Amino acid sequence: xxxxxxxxxxxxxxxxxxxxxxxxxxxxxxxxxxxxxxxxxxxxxxxxxxxxxxxxxxxxxxxxxxxxxxxxxxxxxxxxxxxxxxxxxxxxxxxxxxxxxxxxxxxxxxxxxxxxxxxxxxxxxxxxxxxxxxxxxxxxxxxxxxxxxxxxxxxxxxxxxxxxxxxxxxxxxxxxxxxxxxxxxxxxxxxxxxxxxxxxxxxxxxxxxxxxxxxxxxxxxxxxxxxxxxxxxxx
DNA sequence: GTCCAGGGCCGTT
DNA sequence: AACGGCCATGGA
Numbered sequence: 001x002x003x004x005x006x007x008x009x010x011x012x013x014x015x016x017x018x019x020x021x022x023x024x025x026x027x028x029x030x031x032x033x034x035x036x037x038x039x040x041x042x043x044x045x046x047x048x049x050x051x052x053x054x055x056x057x058x059x060x061x062x063x064x065x066x067x068x069x070x071x072x073x074x075x076x077x078x079x080x081x082x083x084x085x086x087x088x089x090x091x092x093x094x095x096x097x098x099x100x101x102x103x104x105x106x107x108x109x110x111x112x113x114x115x116x117x118x119x120x121x122x123x124x125x126x127x128x129x130x131x132x133x134x135x136x137x138x139x140x141x142x143x144x145x146x147x148x149x150x151x152x153x154x155x156x157x158x159x160x161x162x163x164x165x166x167x168x169x170x171x172x173x174x175x176x177x178x179x180x181x182x183x184x185x186x187x188x189x190x191x192x193x194x195x196x197x198x199x200x201x202x203x204x205x206x207x208x209x210x211x212x213x214x215x216x217x218x219x220x221x222x223x224x225x226x227x228x229x230x231x232x233x234x235x
Numbered sequence: 236g237t238c239c240a241g242g243g244c245c246g247t248t
Numbered sequence: 249a250a251c252g253g254c255c256a257t258g259g260a
Contacts, residue, residue, distance in 0.1 A: 022241095049242040055258060056241090090257040094243085136243045156241055206241055215239085 003169035006184040013204040022203035023146040035070040041147035047089040058088040074103040098134030122150040153181040154202045158209035165230035
C-alpha cells in the first residue's frame, strides 16, 4: 500500500511522543535583559544548520554569558568576537556573516522590532528571508513557524527520508513535500491548532528519525512499522 | 580513526 | 535542473 496517510502517521507519532517542547528558549534570560526571545530562535535556526543541537547550545550559552543574544549586540560585536562565541556550532565564519546579515536586515528595515517584522504577511516575509544570504527554505520556515508562529510546515532531511521510506507519494524536493504536508494537514486543522500541529509534527519527525528512521534504520519496535513498506521489505 | 548532525551556497556539467 | 565540494565543531 503506497502513499501513506499523513494524518495516520501524525496520530501514531502523537501517541508515542505526546507533547514535545521542541524549541526551548531561555525565558528568564530575556525577561531579565528585556530582550526578545524570538531572536534566540532566529539565532538557533541559523546556528543549527547541518549541526547537532548540542553544539548550538554551547554557543547560545556563550552569547548569554556575554549578554549578546539580541539584535543590537550582534550588530555591535566585531565579527571576530562573534565567530569566537559561536565556534562550537561549526561553520562559524559563514554563520557569523549570516547572523550579522539578518540582524542588519531586521535593524535597517524594521528598526530591530520583531513585532513589526513578524506582522508582515508571512508569505512575503518568507520571500524576504530567502533573499538573505545563508537563509534557505528550512531556516526561513523554522523562523516563521517557531519564532513567528506562522502556519508553515518545516521540511528537513528527516522528513525527506520518511517520505522515501514509507513511502509518501510526493516528489522529494522541499517545496513539493511542504505543499503536500500543508495540504493534507489543513484538511483537518486550522488556525492556532494547525500551527501547533505543524510544530509538533516536525518535532516528532526529527525525534522519530533519530531514534528509528536513521540512515541505518532501526526497524525493530518502530512505531510506524505497520504502515512502512521499507520495514516490510527488510523482514 | 570515521561518521555525521535540526543546510545553504557556489561552481561545474 | 542536478550534482559535488565546501564550510568546521564535537559527540558517538
